Amino acid sequence: MFRKDYLLRMIEEMTEAIGKALTLRQQRKHTEALSELDELLRRQFGMNLSLLNSLPAEDVIEMFRFRGIIEVDNLQQAARLIEEEAYIYAEKARVEGISDQEKQDSEDEGLTRLMKSLHFYLYALNHGANPRLLEAPERVESILEQTKEYELPARTEKQLALYREQQGRYDQAENSWYRALQVGDGLPVNYRDEVRSFYERLRKLEDEQLEQGGLPREEVEEGLAELTR
Incomplete structure (x- = not known):
């Protein structure tokens, strides 16, 4: 029961942070939106987005190992944050007045993060994560549709x-x-x-x-x- 309540509190906190990030993204305050996600990741897992995106996927997964077991429900929460980060970069690429190079860089950053979040969702689902916790199966299909050309x-x-x-x-x-x-x-x-x-x-x-x-x-x-x- 304690574990379930703990997870639900984390999900509620994450949902709130993603809502704030979405509002900031819509206001084109991309730096602030990224900071909102980064701060949540630090509070919940003692990590940051830069670390998660710089390490190979396998190394990140190992960081969620506790007492010999990968905490897959926590991993899928990290996947959700990285997915939202990808959408912020995609939004940045659509801002008017930036150079073609800046646009391409933002698109590349968004795509890389989207694929990494897909990997974490799939790994979590393959290893017993609760599929209803974050509607991960639906998110997998959505990301596959978005990345089908790659x-x-x-x-x-x-x-x-x-x-x-x-x-x-x-x-x-x-x-x-x-x-x-x-x-x-x-x-x-x-x-x-x-x-x-x-x-x-x-x-x-x-x-x-x-x-x-x-x-x-x-x-x-x-x-x-x-x-x-």
Whole structure:
């Protein structure tokens, strides 16, 4: 009960801060809006936005480890703050009177943050976060729509593949695994073995489940054979 009340208080505080940031963003007070989010992050987690955005996603996730367990509900709160930060940068890019370079820089900063928030949402959902706490599934779909023209990092494609599998959308999971294989981002991870494990898990399902997931058994076998070749 105490843990639940503590989380709810944090959510209420975050909702209030995001509301203030939204008002400031609409008034084009972007620096003040960013400061509002940064101050909340410091109070709740002892971090700041600069730190979260400068570190690799895996290192940030480890910062939410407590007694050997990643506190995924806290992680998705951080994702929400970074998502809101992304929208502030996107708004800055639309301000009249700035140079083309400043506009491009703001767009890039916003996109980078949006993708990082997506990674944290997906990781949190894949590891047991409460999906209703911040409506994370809806936020994932919204961010995917906003970033559909861009290439996601391989590590994020991996999380997306696991998430789609969890949803029973096996055809989309397969697509994400193959994008992860194609993209790669220097991580010392053998995605090929993980894709093989994905197909092996699907092999154990009933034909009806595979059909509903958009990946009939023959396509599972074809994919596994192609991977082996």
